[in-house]
Amino acid sequence: MTDRLVDSSGFPRSDIDLVAVTTARSNIVKLKNDHKAVMLQIEEALHAVHAEALAEREKKQEEAAQAAALQNPSSSSSSTTAHTSQPGSGSNTAEAPLTPFAKVNAVALDSPSKEAGLLQGDKIVAFGTVTASTPNVMPSLSEHVQSRENKPILVKVLRGDASELQSVILVPRQGWGGRGMLGCHIVPM
Template identity: 35%
Template structure:
């Protein structure tokens, strides 16, 4: 069968992406450490000379590596998204066949039959629509436990669809100082977490950045 192979490949890709994210986080932490040049900061002083307080060749190498990792991360994410679509379609097909079989064996009066049945949710079929690629220290996102690399499947009432950025902002604003439930994929596992949008010393109500997938 195709689905099990695709599922195994997807889980492997998620592990690879997790490794990339860990390396990216480490590089970002080094570049943004106190006194560091940052991810895109200038490498020259006010007079236009190379800064003497940093190892410029090393900084350039780290930035180049970070760029490579981001490209690899994007490629792997695209592959994962395609596999998730395949798995999601396969799941819908199985559900339709299962529903058809139940319909064929149902007596005309429907006596004693439940109108709905609980369905086991396969974590790999969850379709994330955004990735958290930046979290500010001390922000609501950081304090409430969100992590870099978390993939957002559901944010309050927001799921995949159109006008995502606008809907996310609206959801956060309308729930200021109220807990918002999230469903995220973290290192291949589906998790339920929560965040309370609120004012803090930084910008916005969350203190994190969503990269749309």
């Protein structure tokens, strides 16, 4: 792959078939590029699968908490607190995951945000790893989006009467036909 194809005088080497060697080198480079592209697709698919599994697990936990609250209405506030502090919630406190830090002010048509299901008025509780307890929330959110281009991000929002927690998977990307990678306008709260 790295040997010179010319001799010390600058003439093509006569001991090898130059056409076969250059064709083989070209094919190897194409295969390496194809391999890189496939590996990126696999990585993105794995991120999406794990994000969906996390969203499904949280949905089931939320449904279990709501069912428990319906069965025992007098202790609904304590069961909700216990639900949010169960394993899988990470190092966040019981209040931090439910504190919105930003609001979706507008969503463009045919944008990644529209495809993910974000709606105008959604209050963002978690945007990937960014939460209300993150220092410099809006700059951190911007950095997170930039670092996750073409990779899925799990976004948790409060919708409607602010008690309905929704999870959507957003894939930021360039070239969707509008400004930015999200296609929505997010304002701090």
